[in-house]
Amino acid sequence: MVMELEVRKKDIKRYRDGYPLIIKDSLLHPEELKEEGKVFHLVDSQRRFIAKGYYGKQNKGLGWVLSYKEGEKIDYLFFKDRLLKALQKRSSFYQDSETTAFRVFNGEGDGIGGLTIDYYDGYYLTTWYSEGIYSFKDKVIQVLDELGDYHAIYEKKRFDTKGRYVDGDDFVKGERGDFPIFIKENGMNYAVDLNDGAMVGIFLDQREVRKAIRDTYATGRNVLNTFSYTGAFSVAAALGGAVKTTSVDLAGRSKPKTIEQFSANAIDFDQQDIIVMDVFDYFKYAKRKGLLFDMVVLDPPSFARSKKRTFSTAKDYPGLVQDALGVTEKNGIIVASTNNATFGMKKFKGFIEKGFRDSGSRYKILDEFSLPGDFQKNRDYPQSNYLKVLIVKKLN
Missing domain, CATH: 2.30.130.10 (PUA domain)
Structure with a gap:
């Protein structure tokens, strides 16, 4: 019963x-x-x-x-049906030699909330967001096994109700990877490690933004990349003809990881600035030194706490924009991004407007982005379309 x-x-x-x-x-x-x-x-x-x-x-x-079918059994065939439909939608990605990493299954967007599956050039990474969905692990792995043609399967367990990562060996089966492996994204190279904690080295949902930075916006610009993580935006900017990039992140491991990403693309990292520092302290430093940038990338975590401060995109983003404007040249560009699912694009645009208004600056939105096609969305759950990116030009 x-x-x-x-x-x-x-x-x-x-x-x-x-x-x-x-x-x-x-x-x-x-x-x-x-x-x-x-x-x-x-x-x-x-x-x-x-x-x-x-x-x-x-x-x-x-x-x-x-x-929504009362008689439908939640068994192996159920998971096989959902996964095969998802894979069918991404069939073109498997054929693309210029992009070898993408999302295969996107939770509620593909019909099973709490589960995502990413593909990294022959390696599958399953992420389980609760013990409940993890109880179906064998069925999901069986489907991937039946499909075959992979090197290995890895997993991330985020069982904590706050989404925290459960530490441990993330290898599931297959041949263990010799990490980092190098994936392609629109012809750019990125190093990823699927067995080194919660993060792997790149956020796949920003693929189209990185391409736009490389192809359209970076040429001839002096670029500041804040909350830079492993420097993926900096790599795109450098490959797009940026004069110089400055990557700033508080995490100590961001520097060697960013050097690794530059090296994967034959970019001389000694010609770039890679700074381990609190971003807000760096803004103060840059203003003191009179440093100005033609492009500033803002992609903060939704919520972050350091010894000095707490930051929440839902209330602090306008202030972040103000800080960025203080080091942005006239006609410079701000790439403003958030993955906070608790508000939509309209409210996010309001944050941008407030930040510019409070700084006495005018602006023009040049471009906007949400999730790429492999990050399938659920039309009945607006929060599934969590990514919001605006490329904004400072006019004065």
């Missing part, structure tokens, strides 16, 4: 209309959920079927809807 959980009257229509995230406040008795991975039915007060989901605690909610 499948467990039934009654949905509050106010939320019944939302779930009938396709909303995929199961939220605690939508259920009359969420305390009945005890075992992660348990499949249950959402029902109305008359016990009429609404949807079938699984229990898997994340920071977002209690689990995800898997099916």
Whole structure:
């Protein structure tokens, strides 16, 4: 007998209309959920079927809807169907020799919230966002096995309700990789390591932005890349003809990782500046020294805490824009990015407007980006389209 959980009257229509995230406040008795991975039915007060989901605690909610068919079994064939459909949508990526890393399966966008699968030139990386979805691991791996033609499968476990990474050996099966391996993205080379903690060395969702920087915006510019991580934007700018790049990140390992990325593209890293420093301290330093840049890249984490300060994109982004404008030349460009899913593009544009207005500057939006095509979105869940990027020109 499948467990039934009654949905509050106010939320019944939302779930009938396709909303995929199961939220605690939508259920009359969420305390009945005890075992992660348990499949249950959402029902109305008359016990009429609404949807079938699984229990898997994340920071977002209690689990995800898997099916709107009452008789559909959540078995190997279910996972095979969803994964094959997703792979079919990405078939052109497998044929592209210029781009050898992309997202194969994108959670709720492909019908199974809490699971993503990325492909890195012969290596699959599965990311599990709850113990609940991890309980289906064998079925997912079996599908990838049946497809075959891979070197190895690795995994990341983000079971903590705050999305924290569960440390350990990330190897699942196949032939262990000799990392770093080098993937291609629109002809650029990037080093990735699938077995070195939570991050792998590049964020695949920024592919189109990096291409635009290289092909359209970087030529002849002096570029400041803040929150630079491994310097992927800096590499794109350098390959696009930037006069110089300056990469700034607080993490100590960002410097050797950025050197690695430059070296992978035969760029002389000694001709670039790679600085391990708090970005906000660097803004103050740059203003003191009278340093100005023709392009500033802003891609901060949604939330960050250091010894000195706490930063949240939801409330601090306008101030970040102001800081950037203080070191940006007239007619310079700001690449403003956020992956915060709690607000949309309209609100983000409001942050940009406020930052410019408070600085007494005028601006023009030259370009905007959201997720690339392999990051399939769920039209009934706007938060799935989390990436927002604006390329903005400072006019005065």
